[in-house]
Amino acid sequence: MNLIVVGCGRVGAELSYRLFKGGHQVTIVDSNRQAFNRLHPDFRGRTLEGEGLAENVLDRAGIKEADGLAAVTNSDTLNAVVAHTARTYYHVPVVVARNYDPNLRPVIESFGLQTVSSTFWGAQRVEELLINPSQRVVYSAGNGEVEVYEVSIPEAWNGRRLRELMEPLEQCFAVALTRAGRSFLPELGMPLQTGDMLNFSSTYDGVSALTSRLNGKAEA
Structure with a gap:
């Protein structure tokens, strides 16, 4: 794929190198030539000094033939603005x-853009781990x-039905259960066994x- 990365900070440099290692044709753009020093020594993609929003810079980066832009x-x-321009003007x-x-996520998302919020995601993940x-x-x-998520079913839940664990919880759905090395789609009426690995899709709440509930039952 022909890919363009605008911004050669720590994320841009790491992303460009990962894409390059994946066999893609990568052009990275930054207004500061010194920023390219962050790139891995083995990086063999293109570097282009210039403003990421400048039409002539984007043209030189090959945006008209690009398969993707970050x-x-x-x-x-x-x-x-760069992402919106790439999607709506250059398609x-x-x-x-x-x-x-x-606080600016709603603004960016109002453009209908795919966003990655490292601050939001990182804070939530640290909270989960803590x-x-x-x-x-x-x-x-x-x-x-x-x-x-993946959790192990404790002994106190042995023999209880999956329904007892999952209902009436909202924003939480069982998607897979692994028992003795074999995974299958779970049914709410099935009994759980100690050591089962349950995968479920869920919000943080x-x-x-x-x-x-799992810990409360285990303590009961």
């Missing part, structure tokens, strides 16, 4: 904008609003409620 500068406003198929300030270290996240969607 705007990851340290300016939320610039990221939003780049896949566009992603990085977001720093959580408060409930036993919860293992196996997949995160969006900016962590919905995640797939949902997983908190499920964990409380």
Whole structure:
């Protein structure tokens, strides 16, 4: 794929190198030539000095033939405008904008852009690890609003029905259960066994409620 990364900060430099290692053609744009010093020594993509919003810079970066663009500068406003321009004016198929300030997320999302909010997601993940270290996240969607968790069924829940654990919880849905190394789609009427690994899709509020119920039953 032909990909453009606008912004060669720590995220942009790491992203560009990962894309390059994945076999993609990468052009990274930054207004500060010194920023390219952050790139890995093995990076063999293109570097282009210039303003990421300048039409001649985007043209030289090959935006008309680009398969995707990531705007990851340290300016939320610039990221939003560059990404919006790439999608609406140049019709780049896949566009992603990085977001720093959580208060500006609604503004960026109002453009209909895919956003990655490192601040929001990072804070939520640290909170999860601090408060409930036993919860293992196996997949995160969006900016962590919905995640797939994995928990082990404790002995106190042996023989109880999955329905007792999951209902009437909201924003929490069982998606897989692994028993003795074999995974299958769970049914609410099935009995649980000690050591079962349950995967469920949930919001943060949902997983908190499920964990409380699981621990509460275990203590009963």
